[in-house]
Amino acid sequence: MPTIVMAKQERPLEPVMKKKAYAFLEKLSEDDTRPGLHIEPISNAADERVRTGRVDQGYRAVLFKITTAETSTYVFHGIWPHDEAIRVAERTMLRVNPISGIAEIRTVEPAAGETPQPAATPSTSAPPPAQVVATPSPPPVVTDAPALLAAYGITVEHLTDLGLDEDFATRAMAVTDEDAVLELAEAAPAEWQAMALIDLSAGTPVEEVRSKLGLDTEVDMSGSDEERLLRGLQHPAGRLSFAWIEDDEELRRVVEDSDFAAWRIFLHPLQQQFVDRAYKGPAKVTGGAGTGKTVVVLHRARALARRRPMARVLLTTFTTNLAAALERDLGRLDPDVTIAGGLGEAGVRLAGIDSLARSVLVEAGRDVGQAAGLVLGADTVDVLQRTGNDAWREAIEAVGAELPEHLRSPAFMAAEYTTVVLPRRITSAAEYFRVPRRGRGVSLSRGQRAAVWAVVERYRAAARAHGTLDFAEAASVAAAYLDLRGDAARPYDHVLVDEGQDLGPGHWQLLRALVAPGDDDLFIAEDSHQRIYGQKITLSHYGIETRGRSRRLTLNYRTTQQNLRWAMGVLDGADYSDLEGEEEKHDDYRSARSGPVPRVLPCATLTDELDQAAELVGGWTSEDGVVPETVAVLVRDRFQRDRVVNGLAERGVEVRAVDRESIRAGRPVVMTMHRAKGTEFARVLLFGVREGAVPAGMKDYETSEADLQDAMLRERSLLYVAATRARDVLAVSWSGERSSLLADG
Structure with missing residues (x-):
C-alpha cells in the first residue's frame, strides 16, 4: 500500500473538491494501479517523478512518486483544473536541498522558447540558479537605511551555509526593516528558509537558528536519490511543509475539515522538540501569544498517551472555558486519544484546575478532615461549597x-x-x-x-x-490530602499545564501533589505577558524546579506583524518576569505574517463610538467571504458588553453576547477581554479603551506600591491579550480620554 505525504496547501480547496480529493487519495493509498485513478507521468517534465491523477472530469492532482524496494510514496502537491495541472506538473520538481538535506518543492522556469528538461539528479544537487526559482519577488529597494542582517554581523555566506538559496540570501542581505523581511519571506523558496530569515532578522544567532531548525546534524547523502528524498521529507524542518499521513481517518481530517488548522500537523522543529523530548523532571516552554505553546501542550499530551496507552495524563489550565477548548482541540488533533473521565483514570483527563481540586475533595470524602486541619487549623469536612x-x-x-x-x-x-x-x-x-x-x-x-x-x-x-x-483554600486542602497519601497514591503519571502564568500558589501545590517527582512529571506552558489573574509567583517556592529545562518560542503564527507590533507597544515600559523569576522580554517576538496597520478610532462621545462600531462591524460582515462569527468586539466588562450589544442592535447590526457558552455560528460576537482568552478572530474591534475603563479603577490595590504595580501589569496584559486575538485586522476605539496604556501615535 502506498504511503501518502501531504505538502502544505497554499490555497484551500472548495468543499465539494475536498470530498473528491479525499476519495482520490483514499483509493490511491489502497492501490495506485487502479485504472480509474489515471496515475500518469508527464512527458518532458522537469522532474521524472511527477505524476498527475484524475480527481474528476475537469480536475487533476499533481503528485510526486518516490519508489524504493520497500514501498511507494506519493507526495501530494495539490489539485488544479486539467490544463493548469499539466502546466504545474511540467514545471515543478521535488528535490533535496544539498546543504540542509531538506526536501523542497520548486518551480522550474524554462528559457524562452524551451521545454523544461528533467533534472539529472534533482535530489542530490541544486539545479542551476537561473533554472530553479521561488515565487517572483520585487528587487529590494535601495535606501540609506542600514541592512538589518549585516547589523547582526551576518553575511551572505552565513545564509548560504545554512542552505538558503544564493539569490534569496543576497536579497535578504539588502532588507532594512521588519516589513521588508516579511515581504521577502512570503517569496521564500521554501518555508524553512522563510523561518530562518525571520529568526535571523530578529537577532537570533546563526547557530541558534541552526539548532532550532534541526540543521545542526551532518546531512546524510548516502543511499539512492529516492532514499535521500524520503529522509528530506522526514527532516524536522521539512515537516514544516510535509506531513506523513498515518491512516485514512487522519487523511480525512487533513483533507475534508473545513476549519483545518496547520497547527494540527505542520509543526516547527523547535515545537516538535518540545513534543518529543524526555525530561528528567519538570520542564517549561514560554512564549508570547500565538507562538504555539498550546499546540505543543496538545501534541505532547497526545504523544505521552500514545507512548504508554495506560498512562494517566492530565492536561489542565485556569478556566473552564479554556479547558473545554483544549478538549475540543485535542479531539480535532486526534479523535482516537482516550479521554479519561474520573480522577486517575488511564487516558488524557482535561479539566480546569479548580474543577480538578473539587474532584480530589469529592474522592477524599470525609477523610479530608486531617488535610483541612493542616491547612486551615480546623478539621472541617464541609469543603465542596465555595465562599x-x-x-x-x-x-x-x-x-x-x-x-x-x-x-x-x-x-x-x-x-x-x-x-x-x-x-x-x-x-x-x-x-x-x-x-x-x-x-x-x-x-x-x-x-x-x-x-x-x-x-x-x-x-x-x-x-x-x-x-x-474559597477556591484557593480548596486547592490547598486538596494538595494536603494528596501529600498525606504519599507518592505511591499520586493519581497521575504526567501533568501538563497550559496558561501556567494565571495559576496561584495553591494551584501549584496541587499540581505538584498530583504526580510523583520523576521523568516527564510536569510540563508547563506559560507567558507572563498574558497573566490576567492572580499574583506573580516563583515555581521553585512550590517544589517545582524547571531551570535548565526551559526554552522560549518567539515566532507568532496567529496574528500579523502589524497587529503584534501594536500589542507589544502596550507592554513597553513594564517589567515582567517568568515563573522562574527571570526577566521576560518581548522585543524579540516576530510574526510570519503581514497585514494592514491597526486602525485607531478616537471618538468624542459614546454615541459616536457606537456609530463608528456599527459602521465598522457592518462593513466587515458585508465583505465577500467573511464568516460573521470570525468578527469580534472585545470590551472591558459585562456591563460594557451588554451596552454594546444593545447599541449595535439599535443601529441595525445584530451581534451576539458571549459569556460562558461556546461561540455559535451566524453573528459577530461581543465578549469581555477576559472571556476572549484562548480565542482568535479574523477581525477584532477593541471597544471602549479609555482612561478609567482600561485600566480599570486601581483604588483597591493602593494598599501597597507592589500591589498597585502588579495590578497595572495585569491590566496591560489584558489589553495585550485582547489585541492578540486578531488574526488579520485590528481596530481600537474609545470615547473621551484615551487609555494611558496606549502607546503614543
Missing part, C-alpha cells in the same frame, strides 16, 4: 477596626492570604508573626500583623459557619 465574593469585605467590616486605613482592602487581604498564609499552611497568629512576606510590597509591624490575623480568623470562622471554602 462568596463579599466575604473579605464582611470580615474587614466586622473585626478590621485595628487595621490601618490603607490596609482595609479586600484585594490586599485576599493577596496576603493566598500568597503568604495558605501556601505555608499557617494556622496561628504565632506562625504568622514569624513568616517572611517576600514580595508583598508593604511591611507590617507586629501590631499590624495581629490586626491582619484577626481578619483572617474571622474570614475562616465565617466560612466554617457557612460550610464553605
Whole structure:
C-alpha cells in the first residue's frame, strides 16, 4: 500500500473538491494501479517523478512518486483544473536541498522558447540558479537605511551555509526593516528558509537558528536519490511543509475539515522538540501569544498517551472555558486519544484546575478532615461549597477596626492570604508573626500583623459557619490530602499545564501533589505577558524546579506583524518576569505574517463610538467571504458588553453576547477581554479603551506600591491579550480620554 505525504496547501480547496480529493487519495493509498485513478507521468517534465491523477472530469492532482524496494510514496502537491495541472506538473520538481538535506518543492522556469528538461539528479544537487526559482519577488529597494542582517554581523555566506538559496540570501542581505523581511519571506523558496530569515532578522544567532531548525546534524547523502528524498521529507524542518499521513481517518481530517488548522500537523522543529523530548523532571516552554505553546501542550499530551496507552495524563489550565477548548482541540488533533473521565483514570483527563481540586475533595470524602486541619487549623469536612465574593469585605467590616486605613482592602487581604498564609499552611497568629512576606510590597509591624490575623480568623470562622471554602483554600486542602497519601497514591503519571502564568500558589501545590517527582512529571506552558489573574509567583517556592529545562518560542503564527507590533507597544515600559523569576522580554517576538496597520478610532462621545462600531462591524460582515462569527468586539466588562450589544442592535447590526457558552455560528460576537482568552478572530474591534475603563479603577490595590504595580501589569496584559486575538485586522476605539496604556501615535 502506498504511503501518502501531504505538502502544505497554499490555497484551500472548495468543499465539494475536498470530498473528491479525499476519495482520490483514499483509493490511491489502497492501490495506485487502479485504472480509474489515471496515475500518469508527464512527458518532458522537469522532474521524472511527477505524476498527475484524475480527481474528476475537469480536475487533476499533481503528485510526486518516490519508489524504493520497500514501498511507494506519493507526495501530494495539490489539485488544479486539467490544463493548469499539466502546466504545474511540467514545471515543478521535488528535490533535496544539498546543504540542509531538506526536501523542497520548486518551480522550474524554462528559457524562452524551451521545454523544461528533467533534472539529472534533482535530489542530490541544486539545479542551476537561473533554472530553479521561488515565487517572483520585487528587487529590494535601495535606501540609506542600514541592512538589518549585516547589523547582526551576518553575511551572505552565513545564509548560504545554512542552505538558503544564493539569490534569496543576497536579497535578504539588502532588507532594512521588519516589513521588508516579511515581504521577502512570503517569496521564500521554501518555508524553512522563510523561518530562518525571520529568526535571523530578529537577532537570533546563526547557530541558534541552526539548532532550532534541526540543521545542526551532518546531512546524510548516502543511499539512492529516492532514499535521500524520503529522509528530506522526514527532516524536522521539512515537516514544516510535509506531513506523513498515518491512516485514512487522519487523511480525512487533513483533507475534508473545513476549519483545518496547520497547527494540527505542520509543526516547527523547535515545537516538535518540545513534543518529543524526555525530561528528567519538570520542564517549561514560554512564549508570547500565538507562538504555539498550546499546540505543543496538545501534541505532547497526545504523544505521552500514545507512548504508554495506560498512562494517566492530565492536561489542565485556569478556566473552564479554556479547558473545554483544549478538549475540543485535542479531539480535532486526534479523535482516537482516550479521554479519561474520573480522577486517575488511564487516558488524557482535561479539566480546569479548580474543577480538578473539587474532584480530589469529592474522592477524599470525609477523610479530608486531617488535610483541612493542616491547612486551615480546623478539621472541617464541609469543603465542596465555595465562599462568596463579599466575604473579605464582611470580615474587614466586622473585626478590621485595628487595621490601618490603607490596609482595609479586600484585594490586599485576599493577596496576603493566598500568597503568604495558605501556601505555608499557617494556622496561628504565632506562625504568622514569624513568616517572611517576600514580595508583598508593604511591611507590617507586629501590631499590624495581629490586626491582619484577626481578619483572617474571622474570614475562616465565617466560612466554617457557612460550610464553605474559597477556591484557593480548596486547592490547598486538596494538595494536603494528596501529600498525606504519599507518592505511591499520586493519581497521575504526567501533568501538563497550559496558561501556567494565571495559576496561584495553591494551584501549584496541587499540581505538584498530583504526580510523583520523576521523568516527564510536569510540563508547563506559560507567558507572563498574558497573566490576567492572580499574583506573580516563583515555581521553585512550590517544589517545582524547571531551570535548565526551559526554552522560549518567539515566532507568532496567529496574528500579523502589524497587529503584534501594536500589542507589544502596550507592554513597553513594564517589567515582567517568568515563573522562574527571570526577566521576560518581548522585543524579540516576530510574526510570519503581514497585514494592514491597526486602525485607531478616537471618538468624542459614546454615541459616536457606537456609530463608528456599527459602521465598522457592518462593513466587515458585508465583505465577500467573511464568516460573521470570525468578527469580534472585545470590551472591558459585562456591563460594557451588554451596552454594546444593545447599541449595535439599535443601529441595525445584530451581534451576539458571549459569556460562558461556546461561540455559535451566524453573528459577530461581543465578549469581555477576559472571556476572549484562548480565542482568535479574523477581525477584532477593541471597544471602549479609555482612561478609567482600561485600566480599570486601581483604588483597591493602593494598599501597597507592589500591589498597585502588579495590578497595572495585569491590566496591560489584558489589553495585550485582547489585541492578540486578531488574526488579520485590528481596530481600537474609545470615547473621551484615551487609555494611558496606549502607546503614543
